Amino acid sequence: MNSGQSPHLPSVNRRHKQRSLSRRADNCEPADPANTVTDRLNNVLLNGGNGYTLSLCPNQRYLIQAPITFTQPNQEISTLGYPTGDERAMLVVSGPVADGKGHTVAIDGTCNDCDGVKLRNIQIDGTRGDSAPTDGGGNIEMGGDNSNQLIEYVRSFNPRSWTCLHIAEGPLTCNNVVVQNNDLGPCGVDTFQQWADGISIACRNSIVRNNMIQGATDGGIVVFGSPGTLIEKNTIWVLNQTLLGGINVVDYNPFSGDYTNTIVRNNLILGGFANDGQTPSDTRGSNYESAIIKIGIAVGPRTWFGDKFGQNRNRNGVVQNNQLSGAFSYGIAVTSADNFTITGNTFVGNTTFIGAKGPNCSDTDHVPTPGPWIVDWGTVGTDMNAGSGKMQSDFVGISDGDSLTCVLPPNGGDFWPFGSNPSKSSSSSTSGSGSSGSNSSNSSGGGGGGGGHAAGIGIGVVVAVLAVGVIAFFGRRWWMKKQEDNAHYNAAREMANRSEYTQKLQ
Secondary structure: OOOOOOHHHHHHHHHHHHHHHHHHHHOOEOOOOHHHHHHHHHHHHHHOOOOEEEEOOOOEEEOOOOOOEOOOOOOOOOOOOOOOOOOOOOOOOOOOEEEEOOOOOOEEOOOOOOOOOOOEEEEEOOOOOOOOOEOOOOEEOOOOOOOOEEOOEEEEEEEOOOEEEEEEOOHHHHHHHEEEEEEEOOEEEOOOEEEEEEEEEEEEEOOEEEEEEEEEEOEEEEEOOOOOOEEOEEEEEEEOOOEEEEEEEEOOOOOOEEOOOOOEEEEEEEEEEEOOOOOOOOOOOOOOOOOOEEEEEEEEEHHHHHHOOOOEEEOEEEEEEEEEEEEEEEEEEOOOEEEEEOOOEEEEEEEEOEEEEOOOOOOOOOOOEEEEEEEEEHHHOHOOOOOOOOOOOOOOOOOOOOHHHHHOOOOOOOOOOOOOOOOHHHHHHHHHHHHHHHHHHHOOOOOHHHHHHHHHHHHHHHHHHHHHHHHHHHHHHHHHHHHHOOHHHHHHHHHHHOOOEEEOOO
C-alpha cells in the first residue's frame, strides 16, 4: 500500500458519491451543456439506485440524443416542484435519423427491473414535423415485464414513430400500470399509413383515466386486450386531422382476443366540428380540413383488419356509458366479438355521420351507410344477438363490417355540426384574458409619450399588411380546396341527402 494513502479512502469515496447523488435528487439536473445532457441523465439513473428521483429543471429544454432509461425499481423522472403547465421540463428527441431508422424514444421504462417506476410532470416533443414516420418505439415506452408503474401529468406530442405513449405487454406479464391526467397529441399525420396513436395499452389490470388526447391520427386510445384494464373519463377530440378510431378494441394480438374485464366507460369522444363561422340560421357548416373521427369506438378485429384474423373474435369486454358528439362516419361499429356488453352509450349535442367509399376500399367491399350504431350480426356471438341485453337496442345490422376505416370524409361542404371541444374552450378563455390584460396595460401606461403611440401605429400597419397577405394565401388555398369536385365528394354529398345519413341530437 502507498504510505500516503488512507486505508479508508474507498469508503470515503462511496460516502461522497452517495451525498452527491442525494444532493442531485433534491435539486434539478440542468439541460446545459447540451452535448453531455443525454449521458448525464442516464448516468444519474444508472448510479442512483432503487427509488432515486431524477429532477429536471422547470422551463428547460433537454436536447437528448438517445432514450433516457430507467434502470432500477421505484425510480422517478419528474420536473422539480411538479408543475402541470408549460413550465414542465421538456425532453426533445434530437438523435439522428437516416433511411427511416433512428432515434424515436425519449423515455424507456421497460428494463427487467423497472417495477414501480414513475414518469411525472414533464413534456416530450418527438420533433417529427412533416417527416415520414421512423421505425422504432413511441415517445414513451413503459411496461414490459413490470408492475405498478405510473405515468401522470405528462405532455407527449409529435412522435417520430407510431405512438405518443406505449405501455408494452412484455411476456404478457405487464401488470397494474396507471396512466392518468396526461395531455397527448398531436400524434402522427392523417396521410395514409403515417398515423400514430395517442395511448397504446397492452398491460393487464391497468387504469387509463382522465387523459386529454387531441390530434391522434390512428387510434386515440388503442386497447391491445389488456385483460382487467379500466379505460374511463378520457376526452378525445380532433381539430385539423382525421382520426381513424377514437377508442379501438380491435386488436386480437397479443392476448389472443382476451378482453376479460376490460372496461371502456364514461369517456367523451368529440368528432370534427364546423369551423367556418356560424350564423343564427346555420345548423351545419364546413370544416376546412375535413376532419372527422371515422369510428368513435371500434370493436372486433374485422372492423379494422378485415379477414386477417379469420373467424377469431375478441371476447368478454365491456363498452358502457360513453358519450360522443361531432362528425363521425360511424359512432360505434361492432364485428367479430363474443360476450361483449355494449350498453348505455349516447350522443350529445350536435352530431352528423358522413363519409363514402374511399380509394383504399377493395372493389368487393360493401361500405355501410354512415350511422350511429352498426353491427355485423353475422360475425358476433349468438350471446350478443338483439334482445340479449348485451347490446343496446338501437344498433342497426349491416351485411359487411370489414375494414371500415377505408371510408373518407367529404372534401368540404356543409356537413359538419357546430359544437365545441376543449381546444375551443381554452382558446376563448385565453382570448378573453389577453384582452383584459391589454386594457390593464393601457391604463397603467397612461404616462407614455406620443412616440409610443406612433410606434404602435407603425407596427399595426405592418402587422395588418402581413395579415392581409396571410389571409389571402390561406383564403386561396381554402377556395381551391372547396373547388375540388371529385367523385368521392359527389358520392359523399349524395349520401348526405339521404334521411338516414345525418342525425342531430340536442
